[in-house]
Amino acid sequence: YIGLSGPLRPFLVSFSEIQPWCRITAIFSQSHNFLRTHHFSTLSTQKLMLPRIEDAKSSRSLRTVCGVLCVVPVSYSVCVFCPQRELDATATVLAHRQDESEQSRKKLIDQSRDFKKNTPEDLRKQVAPLLKSFQSEIDALSKRSKEAEAAFLNVYKRLIDVPDPVPALELGQQLQMKVQKMHDTEMENQKLRETLEDYNKEFAEVKNQEVTIKALKDKIRDYEQTLKNQAESLAQEKEQQLNNDYAEKERWVWPVCLFRASLQMCVTLESTQSELFDLKTKYDEESTRAEAAEREVDSLREQLLSASKSLQLATQIQKEPDMAVDVVSRSSLEAELGGKEREMMQLVEDVQRLQASLSKLRENSSSQISQLEQQLHVKSATLKQLEEKLQEQGDYEEVKKELSIFTCKSVRLSIPQDSSKPLEVLLLEKNRSLQSECASLRIANSELSGRYAQLQLEFSGAVHTSTEQKELILKLEQDLSTIQTMARPPAEGADLIQMNTIPEPIKEVIGLFSGSPQMELPQDQMDSLLSIISSQRERFRSRNQELEAENRSLQQTMQALQSELDSLRADNIKLYEKIKFLQSYPGRAGGSDDTVMRYSSQYEERLDPFASFSKRERQRRYLSLSPWDKATLSLGRVILSNKMARTVAFFYTLFLHCLVFLVLYKTAWSESVGRDCTTYCAKKFADHLHRFHENGDNGDMWQ
Structure with missing residues (x-):
């Protein structure tokens, strides 16, 4: 930057203010504009082919030394399996870039000639070193780009004919999954065989106790019937008793409500009176405090008068010859007088504050008394209104009877003449009967809807399969119509009998794939056989997919049934516990059936005292450990798990x-x-x- 001058200064910028990639773009653009302006003729097109720096994945180290740009490649990432579209797109882009570079080369040659003609000699000498460095760097870049393009084209030519390995890998993965599924099914079958053997053993053991089981079942039925009858009778008695209690409580509920309201009013009145009494006592206390403060003010005034008299005496004593004693007594008296004056001012302020608080208290108490009196008047008025309403509602029983008659007419109850049941009981019975009818109708509706949905699904499946079968038959007929049967020489032995039982098209296919030299099919028959085999392969593939989907659905249903079986087993254990509880009552004979014996062992295992004792012992030993031992044990469990x-x-x-x-x-x-x-x-x-x-x-x- 120091050694350069003239027209080169404008495109050398401050690199500390620009990012590295922006510096490259700035230098390229400014140098290109400078070359276009001054028309260098010594530059070739290949020396100005600058690479586009747009790929962020290829890392490059950038170095600028005295305005000269160096781009050094660090690493290249090679993708072995690229999609066909990306390779084609890259090849087309490279072709377009080569065309663009040819056009730019011609333009730069013309501009360089113009620059050589129109530029003075001294300026060309100054710019020559920089142009040579640019030319060398651009030559290196163009050479590298050509080598990269050539390498890409070689790789593209080699990879263009490589088949796609994805189908083979998918097929291998599917086969592996099938093998795994077969292994799992074998293991499950083995487990099911073992469980079946256990069940057979249990069934053989239980079969010997059928006589006792039948007797116990009869006893259980009788006991359940008696319990059911007793429960129904108790429920009817309890319902009758509740209805009677409800009628009696309804008869007495209104007077009780009125009595409670009156009691509440009395309680509120007493509370207001107590509050009023408290306010009066507070008022008396404040008045006594004000009187005491006034008395204190009077005593302080008397003390002030005595102090003033003592001050006068002190002034008279000043005339005596002993001046030192006079000065001391005067100072002490003045100090005492100042203290008394301060106390008097403070007491005066206290008296004023107490008087203000007393006036506020009087105002508040008067306002509260007026509010309480208003509330008392309102409560008394409401009490009178409630008493009047109670007197007006004396015909409650008559209205109740009329209401019962009206409800009977509205719901159209068939009440017998000799029925002594109240209206509520009849309404409950009618409601129960209607609910039972509604439940039965709902169940029937749900069953019919489920049956309709099942029939609809079966009908749709049958229609679908029939259409598929029709299409398959038509396709097979068309394929078979194109095949011409060929006569074959009779064979000897059992092969003749076996080949006579095989249809003619299948014999042609077998001869084709077995490589028999005696049978030579024409090209049209080969094409028809190939179409038949391909269509059969597609049908087998679709059928295989359907079977796999059905297998997955069956596995899902099996998992759901397994979870339901586990939940039912837990419920059965709980039911067995309830049966044991019922058998503990006196007067009931103990017994068991096949379902009870099946879950008795599981229930006893859960109630095993040794297992619970061992669990309690482990818990006790764990609780007796020290804190650091507990921390060590927990850490060891976490690490080992x-x-x-x-x-x-x-x-x-x-x-x-x-x-x-x-x-x-x-x-x-x-x-x-x-x-x-x-x-x-x-x-x-x-x-x-x-x-x-x-x-x-x-x-x-x-x-």
């Missing part, structure tokens, strides 16, 4: 051991070095004493 935690703990322990060994080695080495240095220094000191201070001269000893 996770693979990543175990790996981290192993490497951490290894690192700590290495660190400890390194520290010990360094400490031992430093101690050995210090010991060697000490012995060496002692030896040198002894040699020095022996050599220079052999006679024991004190002066020489301290030199």
